[in-house]
Amino acid sequence: MxxxxxxxxxxxxxxxxxxxxxxxxxxxxxxxxxxxxxxxxxxxxxxxxxxxxxxxxxxxxxxxxxxxxxxxxxxxxxxxxxxxxxxxxxxxxxxxxxxxxxxxxxxxxxxxxxxxxxxxxxxGDRNLIGRHYYYLCREHVGRCFRDPETTALKKLFYLLRPLFAVQWLDAHPDAVYPPMNFHALRAGIDIPAAVTDEIDTLLARKAETRELGEGRIPPVLASYALQAYDRAGHWRRAVxxxxxxxxxxxxxxxxxxxxxxxxxxxxxxxxxx
The missing domain is CATH 3.30.460.10 (Beta Polymerase, domain 2)
Structure with a gap:
């Protein structure tokens, strides 16, 4: 700032x-x-x-x-x-x-x-808030996986953040809403070490360069994101x-x-x- x-x-x-x-x-x-x-x-x-x-x-x-x-x-x-x-x-x-x-x-x-x-x-209604993040996930899954070989890599963070938000809500059933900060979300859920390593690599690059450019979604991230998105389908329900x-x-x-x-x-x- x-x-x-x-x-x-x-x-x-x-x-x-x-x-x-x-x-x-x-x-x-x-x-x-x-x-x-x-x-x-x-x-x-x-x-x-x-x-x-x-x-x-x-x-x-x-x-x-x-x-x-x-x-x-x-x-x-x-x-x-x-x-x-x-x-x-x-x-x-x-x-x-x-x-x-x-x-x-x-x-x-x-x-x-x-x-x-x-x-x-x-x-606030956690079901409606979870639904909000689920549909945000769906939007970014569509954008990132439209052509997973030439995705704008910075878009992965715009997918991972709402994905982590619904996972965080699953892990904290008494909470109304999740943290807004990406790192606080990561700290509150279980993420495989290989996925964490890929995220840290991209974060380091993003912090130093003006443009991550396009490229293939790292396979470990692609697999993790799609499986987690499928598991989050229950958030489509709302009250x-x-x-x-x-x-x-x-x-x-x-x-x-x-x-x-x-x-x-x-x-x-x-x-x-």
């Missing part, structure tokens, strides 16, 4: 908050830097959750629930409105959980992340969100919206769609 880049991201977030008239509840680094396997040329994936003024929140014509900065080779900055983040949490989308657990914060309202993590422990969880989530949304909403602002004109 380069100090100059971090300072620039914080400056851009401050400008965005003023321009859009929002409060940023928290902003963190996501992507490979937070997951634990960056490359020298990894961009910065800043993610945030924001709250609009009450007049723009309690309306029949709400503004967009996503905000973003123009994408560049260095900066990828975007965020969700709080209601969107909570609805996706209820549906088992693990992205917001990863944001909440990121080790790199650009800024946050004191107490907010802890409060939302506590909510996640109450309303519906019960009413009690919706009530808790709605209560949290109302409380923090009222606490964080910018005040003294005029109503944004409705769009003529």
């Amino acid at each position: 380069q100090d100059a880049v971090v300072a620039e991201i914080r400056s851009r977030l401050e400008q965005l908050a003023r321009r859009e008239r929002v409060t940023i509840a928290f902003a963190i680094e996501s992507g490979s830097r937070a997951w634990g396997f960056p490359s020298p040329d990894s961009d910065y994936d800043c993610r945030f959750v924001f709250v609009r003024p009450l007049a723009e929140t309690y309306t029949l014509f709400p503004a967009r629930d996503v905000l973003e900065e123009p994408l560049t080779e260095v900066f990828d900055i975007n965020g969700w409105e709080l209601s969107k983040a909570i609805r996706l949490l209820l549906k088992g989308n693990a992205v917001i959980l990863e944001w909440l657990n990121s080790p790199h914060a650009y800024g946050e309202v004191p107490g907010f992340r802890d409060a939302m993590l506590a909510l996640a422990g109450q309303v 519906a969100v019960d009413q009690e969880r919706q009530v808790l989530a709605d209560r949290f949304w109302r409380e923090w919206t009222e606490r964080l909403a910018p005040s003294g602002l005029a109503v944004r004109p409705a769009r003529a769609d």
Whole structure:
């Protein structure tokens, strides 16, 4: 994390908050830097959750629930409105959980992340979260094994991370969600030594080179990934969100919206769609 880049991201977030008239509840680094396997040329994936003024929140014509900065080779900055983040949490989308657990914060309202993590422990459904990671596995299995002789090798990490997540959930039946960090996931499951050696070799290369390039998936990794993916098929099942969880989530949304909403602002004109 380069100090100059971090300072620039914080400056851009401050400008965005003023321009859009929002409060940023928290902003963190996501992507490979937070997951634990960056490359020298990894961009910065800043993610945030924001709250609009009450007049723009309690309306029949709400503004967009996503905000973003123009994408560049260095900066990828975007965020969700709080209601969107909570609805996706209820549906088992693990992205917001990863944001909440990121080790790199650009800024946050004191107490907010802890409060939302506590909510996640109450309303998060491990079955839905496991399902999220299973289908992420399926997506990356398709990408990596479309042509296993000429796969972009860095994509293997985007397959292994959700694969380790479902294995971690299998190994920790009382947990609601797995760690976001790749190394913490590895530490919490049993992985054959030969597989560990291959992963360590690729990690070392990825940390030193700008591009791993294309090549054949190491056979020991290919065999392990496909067998583990087959065993994870039970995560396709999901359960519906019960009413009690919706009530808790709605209560949290109302409380923090009222606490964080910018005040003294005029109503944004409705769009003529």
